[in-house]
Amino acid sequence: MDAVQDEAAGKRARGLDRAFEILDFLRQKRQALKPNEIAAQIGAPRSSVYELVNLLLSNGILEFTGGEGRVYLGRKLYFLGAAYENHFDFTRECEAALEQLADxxxxxxxxxxxxxxxxxxxxxxxxxxxFRISTDIGQSVPIPWTASGRLLVAHLSDQDILNFIPPQDFRLPGGEWLEPQTFIAEVRQAEREGLFTFNSIVDSFTHCFAVPVRVEEGHAAATLCLVTPRDDGIANRGRYLDCLKKAAAGLEHAPARPRRG
Amino acid sequence: MDAVQDEAAGKRARGLDRAFEILDFLRQKRQALKPNEIAAQIGAPRSSVYELVNLLLSNGILEFTGGEGRVYLGRKLYFLGAAYENHFDFTRECEAALEQLADxxxxxxxxxxxxxxxxxxxxxxxxxxxFRISTDIGQSVPIPWTASGRLLVAHLSDQDILNFIPPQDFRLPGGEWLEPQTFIAEVRQAEREGLFTFNSIVDSFTHCFAVPVRVEEGHAAATLCLVTPRDDGIANRGRYLDCLKKAAAGLEHAPARPRRG
DNA sequence: ATCATATGTACAATATAGCGGACAAAAACA
DNA sequence: TGTTTTTGTCCGCTATATTGTACATATGAT
Known part of the structure; x- marks a missing residue:
């Protein structure tokens, strides 16, 4: 429920938490790293990182790759992720929706x-x-920086939103401070309208459209977005939103469902 | 390197190992389970499993799903697996090779x-x-039961093979005992010929063809296989093997390579 | 050559994680 | 209704996992 991890300083970290901290760090870096580098960059004791890395290696969670003793995410994680994807089978419908939107x-x-x-x-x-606009798949971005972010936390209460989002994430990439109350107002607006659009605050030339993909419980489990040049986005606003809503509706008809193994 | 886990009885298990034991178990079961059920079925202390499950839940490694407090693999694992897949980008070429083989x-x-x-x-x-022949994706099967198994361990020494494969895996599904020395002889034969084919020992009506997909170091990192009705397989043996070798060669030209993020 | 840095290993101290067992609520069953 | 099984929580004990430190080697800079 909550995202505590380094609650207080000076405490010993639990191996499991450290381990997933390492995995997340490697994912974020998207490259193989030496145990030493990992330890230094995540601020963990070297001896602990070496111990954990060796454990993870022997489990297939990490793999040697890139030489010089560097390690990266391992095959076992791929298998586990594939099992998740197979269980909540959103991939097929998702690709179809994106295809349709792109067309x-x-x-x-x-x-x-x-x-x-x-x-x-x-x-x-x-x-x-x-000139294609694209972003990196799988990179973690602060919620307040994105249009989708307004929709993805809309099911939470104001207080829960503030507890959920790390305070520093309201500092925008340009350095400006986004007042949390302003953000929450936008969340509530997005919730009422079932969409959110704005000129991106991550760059200066794109306009973003986001609509929710709702699950049974009614909250947005995901979003579908369009990222467009500003002039095109504003010129085609109505049509683009219609396309997004249609695609999202298609996804909701075939919601994440368990599949027989 | 080695696959030890429950080396000796009466010892405390390490949290990390237990955690991945839980994840693997859920993957194998391919369904959401209650912590209690997990504990009972993997033979772990209930209190430990509850503790670990809660930890994994709070990290997004596990998720509540299926109601009644059942848990299954979580979204975080999907993200980590996607990062692996993105790094070792075999997916695209792999799908192409399978497409070609199917055609x-x-x-x-x-x-x-x-x-x-x-x-x-x-x-x-x-x-x-x-009548299509298919198997479950992602299910773990004893190495000696499969044609590919002969190729996937061929880079190991005889002794390493025996250390690597759990002894009980030489007990075939029908109950017969496959003499490890017989298996090793088949491994060496497969290694020499660069292929292995046999009438499946998992069922009574299929013939299996396997060829290695080699990486730089020369050992088989994967295999490409055909599973055919016995008569068809035997009738088309030469052609099928040619197809497999061609497809494998195509994969090796574009070996698992890091990709810019 | 000397010094500094990066990298991996080894080990002992102690905070704590894993475990067994007690407890209780809920569900299943008779 | 009473009885058994299932499910989840809580707590104290102790084996041990995490960590700081020291050591060893390689690499690079001056």
Missing amino acids: ETRETAQFCMLDGNKYTVVRMREGARP | ETRETAQFCMLDGNKYTVVRMREGARP
Whole structure:
């Protein structure tokens, strides 16, 4: 429920937490690293990291790759992730929805979810424009920086939102401070309207459209987004939103469902 | 390196190992389970399992699903697995190879790897026959039961093979005992010939073809397989093997390579 | 050559994680 | 109704996992 980890300083960390901290760090870096580098960059004791890395290696959770004793995420994680994907079988419908969006709008279409208390792009279909707009799949981005973020936390109470999002994430990439109350007001607006659009605050040339993909309980488990050049986005606003809503409706008809093994 | 886990009885298990034992168990079961059920079925102390499950839940490694407090693999694992897949980008080429095999042979084609000390089908393309032959993706199968198994351990010494494969895995599904020395002889034969084929020992009506997908170091990191009805397989043996070798060669030209993030 | 840094290993101290067992509520069953 | 099984929580004991420190080697800078 909550995302505590380094509650207080000076305490011993639990092996499990450290282990997943290492895995998350490698995912974020997206490259193989030496145990030493990992220890230094996540601020963990070297001896602990060496011990954990060796444990994870022997379990297939990590693998040697890139030489020089560097390690990266291992095959076992792929298998576990595939099992998740197979259970909550959103992949097929998701690709179809992105395909449809790309066809209809020629813009970059994304399927986004929360990863813990961050936002992340799970799948993407690049647009057909000469200058394509794209982002990195799987990178963790502060929730307040994104249009989708407004929708993905809309099921929480105001207080829960503030508890959920790390305070420093309200500091925007340009350095400006986004007042949490302003953000919450936008969340409530997005909730009422069932959509959120704005000129991206991560860059200066894109406009973002986001609509929720709702599950039975009614909250947004994911979002479908379009990322467009500002002028195109504003010119085609109505049509793009219609496309998004249609695609999202298609996804909701075939919601994440268990599948026989 | 080694696959020790429950080396001796009466010892305390390490949290990390227990945790991944739980994850693997859920993957194998392919369904959400209550912590209590998990504890009972993997033979772990209930209090430990409850503690670990709660930890994993709070990390997003496990998720509540299926009601009644049942848990299954979580979204975080999907993200980590996707990062692995993105780094070792075999997916695209792999799908292409399977597509090609399915087109050329109309038989069920599989891409297989080791998962720890078991064999597993990573990706599959079902054949175009009226009665399709298929297996479950991601299920762990004893290495000696499969044609691919002969190739996947061929880089090990005889002794390492015996250390690597759990002794009980030489007990075939029908109950017969496969003499390890016989298995090793078949491994060496497969290594020399660069292929292995046999009438499946898992069922009574299929013939299996396997060829290695080699990486730089020269050992088989994976295999490509065809699973065919026995008569068809024997009738088309030469052609099928040619198709497999061609597809494997295509995969090796684009070996698992890191990709810029 | 000397010094500094990066990398991996070894080990002992102690905070604590894993475990067994007690307890209780709920569900299943008779 | 009473009885048994299932499920989840709580708590104290102690084996041990985490950690700081020291050591060893390789690499690079001056």
